[in-house]
Amino acid sequence: MIKRTILSIFAVLFVFSGSFAQDDGKFRRGGGMMVFTGYEPMKEHPVNLYYYIPTQGNIKKMRVLISMHGAERSGRIQRGVWRNLAEEYGFIVLAPEFKHDNGYLENGYQFGWVSEDPKIFRLRPREVWTYQLIEAVFDYFKEKTGNVSETYDMFGHSAGGQFVHRYLLAMPEARVGRAVAANPGNYTYPDERGLFTPSGEPADPPGWPYSVKDTPFASDDYLAPFFKRDLVILIGTEDTEPVSPDMAENNPNRIQGRHRYERAWKFFNASRDIALKKGLEFNWTILEVPGAGHNSGQMVYGQGSVRNWRIENDERVYNLKDVTGRGAYSLIFER
Template sequence: MPALARAALPPGPSRIEIPERSSAAGILPLWLFRASGWVPGGRVLAVLHGAARDGDRYRDVWAPLAEAARALLVCPDFTRAGYPGEAYNEGRVQGPDPVFLALPRAVAAAREAAGDVGSRPFEAYGHSAGAQFLHRFLLLYGAPGAGRMVAANAGFYTMPTLDAAWPYGLGGVGDVAVMRSALTRPLTVLLGERDTDPNHRLLRRTSEAMAQGPHRFARGLAFFAAGRQAADSLGVRCAWNMAMVPGVAHSNAGMAPAAANVLWG
């Protein structure tokens, strides 16, 4: 690990770079914030940015919330140079180094930089493309190391079924045992009630995505319902929850306080 990452992480905002084998650039920048009241063994939150690849802005929005919760904030920056095209939100799962597994490595590196050698589960929040990343990390790999998770305003979803091809389902890449376990994990699908623009410039409009609904709000409802249905079919209790944020459209800043309440309230 670079010397900077090995140095003691001070309170407040900072940035480090770590080696990362899933990145075409060979590195993964981490935008960090250490609350003044955080101590090793305390809360750790991983925040996953959207398609703009702006981890620094997500860090800055979440910093006051992390300060209030006495948390260590870890915001990986999946840059376009390291993760071109759809490599970030779709994860290159059929290659030798799937992108989704970079997240627990990033959290471990941030903890090491802060002098934390504990194994407390980290919490995770993803917005938009980050929500795509997060729910796929859960459905495909079981979200190793993660505790509570909040997926907010995803543009489209991987449904919990092996009958639909990736990335709209787990067909060809998924495992029923992992999927069954994922349905019992604490995931909250968080939806902005005004995230209903069917013509948003970043909204995917393939036939498979449109079958999930005309906009993000409808697609989130469909994903949550599919999770409940899959759990019933597999004979497990679904631990997923759904929450809605009144008056908010496609905005990380608008969703973050509600997400923090889900995670830490």
């Protein structure tokens, strides 16, 4: 891949030292933020849309990455993780931010507001799923900039990794190219039977959001395109904080694994086995980042030791010299 010239470095420094773009609904080069209310069914639940557009190159032809934050609920952090890479290699980052104050609690973010209740599955109308906002943001960006991309790529860390893999399950029509779900805390198993303890006791709850049991997503109409996706489950080898010893045996998190590292492998293997049994195409991959813990920068750059290049307004920006072939950047843009 062709590197940018030294002029781009000065351009980046200029952008970093300047203020962010005004929230007037327009996209400008560099870093910016706007409040997105452009999807009518969810207009009362606005989303802060952070973005980064390289200072050089043809915006209309750049690839688009949508990066989903973790439980810290910071689009600024996701933009910071990617912005040096975006500037150097010429792609656009859109980082929506789903705040608790706007109604996006765990059920509204990680679980996509698919159900009225996270413990008792009551299907909401499809047009008011949180997932619908991603497609709307992509269309809004294309409309305002003239970008001609037909697909977008996705990355999500932690709670964002939960969002990404459930998004691919629930939205078979979504225009996603490549997707990386990094270090999710839990998963939705594509098993219509639900989750059970080793002794055979049902999980509490046994179904959504921890499995597809008794949901529309148990159908092959959803599972076939889900398994067919270009999805990487990316897990840090040091993301091994154990579940609490006080956690009930039938808690879905405990059933899925002792820690995130184990849960990733159990979910991937179970999903592959289900796809094989059903005779469905399975295109997922699972990969490890050696030495990485529960950290977005480590997962994007592909190693457990990354250095902050600088910090501005609480936004960490990483050193390009730390990028490896094992992180989300390489998996999305160099494969």
